[in-house]
Amino acid sequence: MKRSTSIISSLTSIIILMTSVAGAQYYFGQNKIQYSQFDWQVLSTEHLDIYFYPQEREIAETAAQMAEESYTYLQAKFNFTVEKKIPFIVYSSPVFFEQTNVYPGLLPENVAGFTEFSKQRVVIPYNGSMSDFAHVIRHEMVHVFTFQKIEYVCKVHGHKNMAAPPLWFTEGVAEYWSAGWDNEADMFMRDMAISGRITPVGNLYSIAGTFMMYKVGQSILKFLGETYGDDKLTDLFDNWWKGADFESILKETYGKKFGELGEEWEYSLKKKYYPYIQRQELPDRQAEKLTRDGINLKPAVFLKDTKHGRQEFVAFKTYRMGYSIIAEMPLDGEKAKYNTLIKGGRSEQFESLHFNETGMDANSDGLLAFVSKNQENDALYIYDTRRHKVIDKIKDESLVALLSPSWSPEGKRIVFEGINRGGRSDLYLYQVDSRRLARLTDDIYADRTPAFSNSDNLIAFSSDRVTGGLQGTRNLFVYDLGSQEISQLTSGAQIDDSPIWTAAGDRIIFSSDRNGAMNLYVIDGVTNGHRTISQLTDFVTGAFDPVLARNDSLVIFTAFQDMSYHIYKMPIPAEPIAIESDSIGPSGNWQIADSWTTPKLAGESSQGSVKYRPRFSFDIAQSAVAYDAVAGSMGGLQFALTDILGNHQYYFLLYNTATTREAFLKSFNFGASYFNRSRRLNWGVGTFHFYDEYSDDYYGYVEERNYGGVLMGSYPISKYRRFESALYLRRIEKNTLLPNAPRSTNATMLLSYVKDTSIWEPTGPIEGTRLNITVSQAIDITKIKRFYSGYNIDLRKYLRLGKVSAYAARVMYFHSTGEDPQRYYLGGSWSLRGYPRRYFYGRNLLLVNNELRFPLINDLYIGLPIGDMRLQAIRGALFFDVGDAWEDKFDRLYGSVGFGFRVALGYFTVLRFDFARRTDFRSFGNHYNFDFFFGWNF
Secondary structure (H helix, E strand, O other): OOOOOOOHHHHHHHHHHHHOOOHHHOOOOOOOOOOOOOOOEEEEEOOEEEEEOHHHHHHHHHHHHHHHHHHHHHHHHHOOOOOOOEEEEEEOOHHHHOOOOOOOOOOOOOOOOEEEOOOOEEEEEOOOOHHHHHHHHHHHHHHHHHHHHHHHHHHHOOOOOOOOOOHHHHHHHHHHOOOOOOHHHHHHHHHHHHOOOOOOHHHHHHHOOOHHHHHHHHHHHHHHHHHHOOHHHHHHHHOHHHOOOHHHHHHHHHOOOHHHHHHHHHHHHHHHHOOHHHHOEOHHHHOEEOOOOOEEEEEEEEEEEEOOEEEEEEEEEEEOOOOEEEEEEEOOOHHHOOEEEEEOOOOOOOOEOOOOOOOOEEOOOOEEEEEEEEOOEEEEEEEEOOOOEEEEEEOOOOEEEEEEEEEOOOOOEEEEEEEEOOOOEEEEEEEOOOOEEEEOOOOOOOEEEEEEOOOOOEEEEEEOOOOOHHHOOEEEEEEEOOOOOEEEOEOOOOEEEEEEEOOOOOEEEEEEOOOOOOEEEEEEOOOOOOOEEEEOOOEOOEEEEEEEEOOOOEEEEEEEEOOEEEEEEEEOOOOOEEOOOOOEOOOOEOOHHHOOOOOOOOHHHEEEEEEOOOOOEEEEEEEEEEEEOOOEEEEEEEEEEEOOOOOEEEEEEEEEOOOOOOOOOOOEEEEEEEEEOOOOOEEEEEEEEEEEEEEEOOOEEEEEEEEEEEEEEEEEOOOOEEEEEEEEEEEEEEEEOOOOOOEEEEEEEEEEEEEEOOEEEOOEEEEEEEEEEEEEEEEEOOOOEEEEEEEEEEEEEEEEOOOOOEEEEEEEEEEEEEOOOOOEEEOOOOOOOOOOOOOEEEOEEEEEEEEEEEEEEEEEEEEEOOEEEEEEEEEEEEEEEEEEEEOOOOOOOEEEEEEEEEEEEOOOEEEEEEEEEEEOOOOEOOOOEEEEEEOOOO
16 A cells, blocks of 8 residues: 555654643643642442542532432433433532543633533532532533433434534523523623624524523523423423434424524513613613723722823723733723733733632722732732732632732731632631731631721621522621621622722622612611611613722722623712612621521431542544545544543554555554543553555655554643653664665654643634744664654744734744654645645755734625524635755755635634745746645644
8 A cells, every 4th residue: 555655653643642631732732730639539329429539528518419409300300310320520629620631621711510421420610609519510410411311212212313402402401400590691681682682593503602602592491481381391302302403303392493482582582671771771871981892890990190190090801802911091991092911811920810700909009909820729919000010929828719809998908718728718818018818707608709998997798608698699798807706788689799898988889689680789887887778770781890989989890781891980879779778687796597507418318438449431432534734544443441530541543554455464553552640740651553555755665664662741831831751662664665774673752842822713823922842862772873863843923913813923943863864744735835735855844934814704604505604713814935845955945925715614623725826036936826725723
């Protein structure tokens, strides 16, 4: 069998790729780091195996109780029993959850839990709130029941082609049967209806994967349940075997087409929400909008010296360019320009600003206190807004998460919410001068958004330490630093949040959903015993995060409208709307008897716990077909075995290149490898045998056999940088038409340094830096001499010019020497455009790419008989490439100029169309060479 080049190097790379930290981390990619090592144990119940570590035993027992309750509830809802025990992996913090190996890639920060379907594993973190924990547990349990019920129904009825449920449905039913209908869901649907942005059911794919998809799906199923009865949803699962697709199953169950049901749903939304406009306001009708683009929230007001004297500025978080930043703007708003203070997700120091999770605060000296993830734990930073620099970093290794810092009036202390390694959420007080940290509360309740009073000894905060706390209720409380006592300010089955004291010290402004939507309220008489509550805003959508300005005459806040969050300001009404006073908290100090206790699994329901022992099962077993720009097409069989936690992984690859029966055995290719990902240093071992026959531009016809073993390692320095290494011990045998064909038994060492800070848009990187430096040395251990050496550098830089436009540059230099040096091909869509693939060949390679990337069409809908097809992110490119590959003597550089188009096919791939004219820098070619290929931009 003949091939244009060897598949052996490609297959060897696949062995490393399969066992790397993640597929995307091979060559480039960012790192998932296992900072902590856990002593895993297993708690068995009637229907679950709970995987936990000792520090979180209390949380694991709570998870077991909540999950068993959910099992009983969903067993009735689905009219179905899950036979096998459900693996339930619990983490005491999102920080630890992000390190899980159940999912191989990097988890987005906003993922609150997930269900892995090949082994039906449920993986969830505890974020300090019991009500959130219960919600996520039931949400993921719905996923387990959904897919097992569908699979069971189709199997019983012999229906082999199971219809895939759409994502909006699986997430919608998980929300509908777990969360109920809360103010957040209602806010999104109110705004969608009133702004005329209801997504028709025929276009639900346009919001696939977004937060809106969850709420729209939940809203559709809520409508169907209220209109046709919840039992119809159970019937829908029972009817799954009757249809070839989801819409036919829906019609079989409800007797109407999906489009008809969708029209009824849209009409119900308009009928429900349009009357709200008559009695409530929209934020931009009552307040002045300060920000314009993106998503903006969490304002903080501070004083700053300007050429016009000392003025008030607003610091805020904004998300516009694919990552979050902290910015500042004048009190007049963004129209007077905003400045970037801190970029999140772009460096090791500020790995994540926890965009919508934590607020900020500034003192009278213009020192801004904010939180960012730094390595494993959060750090509290103090930023000088006048000198534009970070002046302090506070980090306590016992606290994995910090939230919502608040300065004391004199600017010497900071109070914040801290979450320890066991998952407990409490209030902490930090003394700036002495750098001492004190814990103020110490219990199971979630204490959030603290704020100092001007009297210097009172701290207001929001907490679920109330009777309805397990159902999501949070009221306001006051902690007295002198007496260390807690008193309750508000009561009622609502969420009261984000208190802020006025300068007078007897008034608190806060946000609450007591009228259905989050709005701003004020409590007067906080300390004098004659408390009254009044309403400051009455918005249809919602208002959050209040702060004060101009001597408490203005309130700055976040509001939701037109499907986005923005910063607004408005004068505080002289006579706010008075409301009933029965929501005032009880007098006297708060007692634990006034609240709830942690749900625990009853003793008879627990089957005890044992130390975790890895047990392996299939993750994947399938045929595999791949295409490489150099090696061509490849195919074979691959399968993987992993343990429940994903820490121990076995990969196997089988492939044959024989063209005759006689050559079958000698042409058999295989690879087997093991990888251990339980620690920060990920390591693996493997063995392989590869054989191929191919044509080579240097040797001509080649028969090559390559077999041996490999030891691999990867050590991440941070999320963005790592070292990688591999040590091969292998036998290489080549038969060629030339004399002295290379044969050796060699030891090959590769060492790489990798950096990747890139930000991507659908067609490829658009901002940041990517760098790979690799050195390789192969020694013939039978002759004790060098077999080959390799030195490779690949540097890529992306300079952002706009939201989806950039200048991209790449410089690559590869060099190899020795008895059998590595040789490189150059040419084609991914390298030197305008030239055929493999046009240049040699042991030295130089390539420089320059590309201007710009948007053409963001969304293109094409009507087809089977439905609309949506193409996202159609981009244009202008490029200038320079390069060459040579053996011993460098001749000259070759180049090309041209233009191209990129069409993203979702997250699957990108179609690349390039038109290039060649040049030898003496003249240009007289026509454009067209090249079509698949793949993301370099």
